[in-house]
Amino acid sequence: MSSRPLIDAAELGDLLAAGRGQVVDCRFRLGEHGAGADLFRAGHIAGALRLDLDDDLSAPVREDRIGGRHPLPGRDAFAASLRLAGLRADRELVLYDDGMGGAARAWWLLRHHGVASRVLAGGLAAWLEPLAQGDPDAEPGDLTLGAERANDVVDAAGVQAALGAGRLVLDARAPARYSGEVEPVDPVAGHIAGARNAPFDAADAVTTDVLGAADAPIAYCGSGVTACALILRLADAGRDDAQLYPGSWSDWCARGLASA
Numbered sequence: 001m002s003s004r005p006l007i008d009a010a011e012l013g014d015l016l017a018a019g020r021g022q023v024v025d026c027r028f029r030l031g032e033h034g035a036g037a038d039l040f041r042a043g044h045i046a047g048a049l050r051l052d053l054d055d056d057l058s059a060p061v062r063e064d065r066i067g068g069r070h071p072l073p074g075r076d077a078f079a080a081s082l083r084l085a086g087l088r089a090d091r092e093l094v095l096y097d098d099g100m101g102g103a104a105r106a107w108w109l110l111r112h113h114g115v116a117s118r119v120l121a122g123g124l125a126a127w128l129e130p131l132a133q134g135d136p137d138a139e140p141g142d143l144t145l146g147a148e149r150a151n152d153v154v155d156a157a158g159v160q161a162a163l164g165a166g167r168l169v170l171d172a173r174a175p176a177r178y179s180g181e182v183e184p185v186d187p188v189a190g191h192i193a194g195a196r197n198a199p200f201d202a203a204d205a206v207t208t209d210v211l212g213a214a215d216a217p218i219a220y221c222g223s224g225v226t227a228c229a230l231i232l233r234l235a236d237a238g239r240d241d242a243q244l245y246p247g248s249w250s251d252w253c254a255r256g257l258a259s260a
Contacts, residue, residue, distance in 0.1 A: 006236050007118040009126045012094050022091035024103035028053040043131035049086045056081035057105050065254035067221035068247030079145050086138025089159050098124050104229035114146020119232060131194035154218055154243050156255055163194040168213050172200040172221040172230040185222055186250050187256050188258040200229040220245040
């Protein structure tokens, strides 16, 4: 498998034709539980399996919202989800979505738990072959997790300490949410004081100074999903030590830090 985390559609086609690839659909719609399953039924890459952001790639949300809107799943729960979805140890995993960050979240979680995978560059739109319809057709898989990656997660206190030390903290949300002009999801608008805006889908998000920073950058977003997409881009550019603040702005708000 290539050391780069992105794969193009042509290489994916070769993997599938050789029987060496396993493709996983990670599409979702924020606040619409079940929308990913509907999108899958309507059209997906033939042979694809499916992982759901809310059911498989996140833990249940706490009543007090500490941990954010999409807390990281526990290791055992994540391993069980992978097996139930049908993921196999003898296939190269390729994840895709439609630009919302679900595939990057799955890639980050797999990497965190010692499993290699890649993400389809350009998402489903880059796949020009006919799509299949219906539900996943897979028996339980046998994929097991590896050694847990160290030092790739920080909490709110870690973000505060990093800012105090002058480290880069990157906000992966759109500029209007970063500036506080709009906030469609969380109870407070704005951003972590001292953080820099680096929208995950902006052409200029991965800059020379970010790639050359002395210390590992920290990425956050609203709930730890599109921040993974920014970390994916950094890794593809050669900077694979960026850390994730999983709770992100939603956790920051829940802790009463948004006005601090």
